[in-house]
Amino acid sequence: MAMGCSIKSAKFATAAFAAQSVLAVLISVVMIFAPRGNDTAAMLYPMTAEAQRALPELLSQRDTLIVSRAAWDGAFVIRGARPSFFNALMERGVLVLNASAPGCGPAPQGLIR
Amino acid sequence: MIAHIDELRRRGVVTVTMGGWLVVVAQAVIVVSHGANALVALALSALLNLIPTWCAMRGRTDLNARLAIGVMAAFQPALILYAMEGSLWQIDTHLYFFVALAALTLMWDIRPIILACALIALHHVVLSFFAPDWLFWGGGGFVRVMIHAVATVMIGTLLCWTTLCLAKMMRNIEEAREHSENQALKLKEAGVSLQRALTKLEKEQEVSARTRAEISKVRKIEYQKVAAQFESSISDVTHAVAATANMLERSAGELKKIATEAGNEARDVAQCANAASRSASTVATGVAEMSQSISNIAVNVSQQSELTAQATDRSGGGGKAIGSLSQQSQTIGEATRAIVRIAQRTDLLSLNAAIEAASAGAAGRGFTIVAHEVKALAGQAAEAATEIDEILSGVHEGTLEAERSFAGIDAVIAELNQAALSIRSDVESQQLSADTIEEHARETAGEVDAMAERTEALSQRAAAARKLSDELEHAAGALAQNVRNLEKSTEEFMGNLQAA
Numbered sequence: 001m002a003m004g005c006s007i008k009s010a011k012f013a014t015a016a017f018a019a020q021s022v023l024a025v026l027i028s029v030v031m032i033f034a035p036r037g038n039d040t041a042a043m044l045y046p047m048t049a050e051a052q053r054a055l056p057e058l059l060s061q062r063d064t065l066i067v068s069r070a071a072w073d074g075a076f077v078i079r080g081a082r083p084s085f086f087n088a089l090m091e092r093g094v095l096v097l098n099a100s101a102p103g104c105g106p107a108p109q110g111l112i113r
Numbered sequence: 114m115i116a117h118i119d120e121l122r123r124r125g126v127v128t129v130t131m132g133g134w135l136v137v138v139a140q141a142v143i144v145v146s147h148g149a150n151a152l153v154a155l156a157l158s159a160l161l162n163l164i165p166t167w168c169a170m171r172g173r174t175d176l177n178a179r180l181a182i183g184v185m186a187a188f189q190p191a192l193i194l195y196a197m198e199g200s201l202w203q204i205d206t207h208l209y210f211f212v213a214l215a216a217l218t219l220m221w222d223i224r225p226i227i228l229a230c231a232l233i234a235l236h237h238v239v240l241s242f243f244a245p246d247w248l249f250w251g252g253g254g255f256v257r258v259m260i261h262a263v264a265t266v267m268i269g270t271l272l273c274w275t276t277l278c279l280a281k282m283m284r285n286i287e288e289a290r291e292h293s294e295n296q297a298l299k300l301k302e303a304g305v306s307l308q309r310a311l312t313k314l315e316k317e318q319e320v321s322a323r324t325r326a327e328i329s330k331v332r333k334i335e336y337q338k339v340a341a342q343f344e345s346s347i348s349d350v351t352h353a354v355a356a357t358a359n360m361l362e363r364s365a366g367e368l369k370k371i372a373t374e375a376g377n378e379a380r381d382v383a384q385c386a387n388a389a390s391r392s393a394s395t396v397a398t399g400v401a402e403m404s405q406s407i408s409n410i411a412v413n414v415s416q417q418s419e420l421t422a423q424a425t426d427r428s429g430g431g432g433k434a435i436g437s438l439s440q441q442s443q444t445i446g447e448a449t450r451a452i453v454r455i456a457q458r459t460d461l462l463s464l465n466a467a468i469e470a471a472s473a474g475a476a477g478r479g480f481t482i483v484a485h486e487v488k489a490l491a492g493q494a495a496e497a498a499t500e501i502d503e504i505l506s507g508v509h510e511g512t513l514e515a516e517r518s519f520a521g522i523d524a525v526i527a528e529l530n531q532a533a534l535s536i537r538s539d540v541e542s543q544q545l546s547a548d549t550i551e552e553h554a555r556e557t558a559g560e561v562d563a564m565a566e567r568t569e570a571l572s573q574r575a576a577a578a579r580k581l582s583d584e585l586e587h588a589a590g591a592l593a594q595n596v597r598n599l600e601k602s603t604e605e606f607m608g609n610l611q612a613a
Contacts, residue, residue: 013168013177020164020181024188027157028236031195032243034153102243 033101035082041067041099042082045075051093058083058094067099068106077106117290118221118283122174125219129182130169132216133162136189143196154196161185161192176224183225186213187232207261211268221280223273230269234262340607347603351596358593365586372582376575379568386565393558400554404547411540414533421530425523432519439512442505449498449505456495463488 035042044059046052052074059066063081070077077099088094097104140155165185168178190209197203210233217226241258467484470477 010175010177013173013175016164016168016173017177017181017184020161020184023160023164024184024232027161027188027192028239030153030157031191032240036198 033097033104035096035098040082041077041079043070043072043075043077043097043099043104044083044088045070045072045095045097046093047089047095048093054092055094058088058092070099071103071105071107077104117287118280119174121219121283122179122221123172125216125221126165126174126178126182127169128219129186129216130162130165132213133158133165133185133189136193137162139193140196143193147196147200151196154192157195158189158192161188176222179220179222179225180228182220183217183228184232186217186225187229187236189213191233191236210265214265214268214272218272218276218279221276221283223276226269226272226276230265233265237262237265344603344607347599351600351603355593355596358589358596362586362589362593365582365589369579369582369586372575372579376572376579379572379575383565383568383572386561386568390558390561390565393554393561397551397554397558400547400551404544404551407540407544407547411537411544414537414540417533418530418537421526421533425526425530428519428522428526431522432516435512435515435519439509439516442508442512446502446505446509449501452498453495453502456491456498459491460488460495463491 044055046055055074055076058064059076059078064078065080067077067079069075083092083094083096088096099105137155137158140151140158143151144155162185164181165178168174168181187210190206190213193206193209194203197206214226214229214233217229220226237258241255463484466487467481470479470481470484473480
């Protein structure tokens with residue numbers, strides 16, 4: 001039974017280390033892809049159809065300027081006032097990303113005409 | 114006191130985790146000073162502390178926990194840099210990477226240090242390509258990143274070497290300590306064994322003492338019970354025996370009294386019997402004597418009858434003799450008167466002689482005396498003859514009276530003869546009765562003698578009974594004394610038994 005507990009504990013420890021590793025990767029991703037506080041450009045990516053329908057409302061803000069379509073389908077690169085990362089994600093299902101992060105820039109043909 | 118390297122690691126996990134939470138606090142300060150960008154860093158920093166905190170709370174020090182700590186230590190300074198983006202102090206916060214690496218020496222393992230070094234170097238290199246502004250505000254280029262990476266590797270190497278040396282030293286210490294602990298453990302086990310043996314011995318002694326006490330208690334209770342029963346039975350027995358002894362003593366006394374009274378009465382009866390026997394013997398003797406007397410009386414009566422006849426004859430003869438005597442007395446009277454006359458003449462003669470003697474003078478003085486004597490004799494002879502005459506007169510009267518008496522005697526003898534005949538008849542009857550009485554008297558005397566003998570035997574038995582009752586009384590007294598001694602001994606025995 002002690003051996004069983006030891007094995008179970010070892011599995012938990014391994015899972016904990018794996019979770020910590022995943023968390024580290026997530027942190028790295030967040031650090032890379034999350035928009036900075038002083039950034040004016042950001043990429044808005046709707047994660048659901050509802051978010052895609054709500055996205056124009058976010059883009060219709062007065063200080064928001066749509067720069068281009070993003071490389072990702074349905075995403076836009078904006079400049080100016082941008083919604084809060086957590087609020088946009090939680091309320092509208094829109095992911096606000098760092099526009100300068102790899103892959104998050106405007107699509108080559110994405111400039112809005 | 115730190116026991117071994119695991120304890121150091123446990124403390125290290127706690128310390129580094131607390132350092133992680135200090136970073137969270139710092140991130141909160143940065144949020145206040147730099148705004149919302151640090152809020153994400155704050156959240157991520159807190160998330161990054163969760164698993165190390167769990168490990169610290171669970172006391173986990175295994176390799177995975179240590180590696181998780183290493184990951185946390187590698188990324189917390191990065192989050193500070195992330196939160197400090199755009200600040201002039203951002204470049205200076207890189208020093209906290211070295212602080213984090215140094216803190217990982219508390220894990221007493223080079224692998225978290227190596228992991229953290231690798232992660233630090235890796236994310237610097239990666240970010241130098243993807244987000245150089247975030248890494249070094251204003252950009253630093255690959256060379257700058259490499260300078261930081263080489264420094265990080267060097268510090269990591271030195272820390273690993275130091276950690277290895279410290280770990281080796283700690284293991285040596287642990288071995289020495291383990292050896293000493295083994296020795297101590299052996300001593301402790303020996304002590305425990307000894308203590309266990311002592312405890313067992315004490316328990317056995319306690320059990321033995323308790324058992325002895327219980328046995329003693331049970332035995333005492335049984336003794337008391339037996340003593341109570343013994344006392345009760347002895348008391349009953351002694352009381353019964355004492356009562357019996359008292360009753361026996363009283364009975365002995367009464368028996369003695371009765372025996373004494375019986376002895377006295379037997380003695381009295383014996384005396385009475387003896388007296389009765391003597392009286393019966395006397396009666397028998399008297400009856401025998403009476404019978405003999407009756408026989409004698411009968412004989413005497415016969416003789417009387419004969420004597421009566423003879424008396425009748427002799428009475429006749431006596432009458433005749435009396436008649437003859439009367440005649441003779443008359444003759445004697447006449448002779449007596451002749452004597453009187455002679456005396457008178459002698460008196461005259463003496464008187465004449467005296468006259469003549471006086472006439473003779475002195476020569477006749479002697480003759481005068483003789484004359485006087487003769488005169489006196491003549492007077493005396495006259496007086497005697499007078500008296501004889503008077504006697505003869507009386508004899509004559511007596512003879513007359515005797516003749517009358519002889520006549521009466523004859524009549525009386527005749528009646529006496531008749532009575533003698535009657536007496537003879539009665540005597541014969543009395544003889545028969547006396548013989549019967551004598552026979553009964555002798556039988557009575559024999560029976561009285563037998564009764565006297567039996568009464569004597571009874572008296573002897575009464576005496577024996579009195580003696581026996583004395584012995585019985587003495588024995589009862591001794592028995593009562595023995596009962597008292599027994600009660601006293603029983604009380605002492607009970608006292609000793611109850612005190613035992």
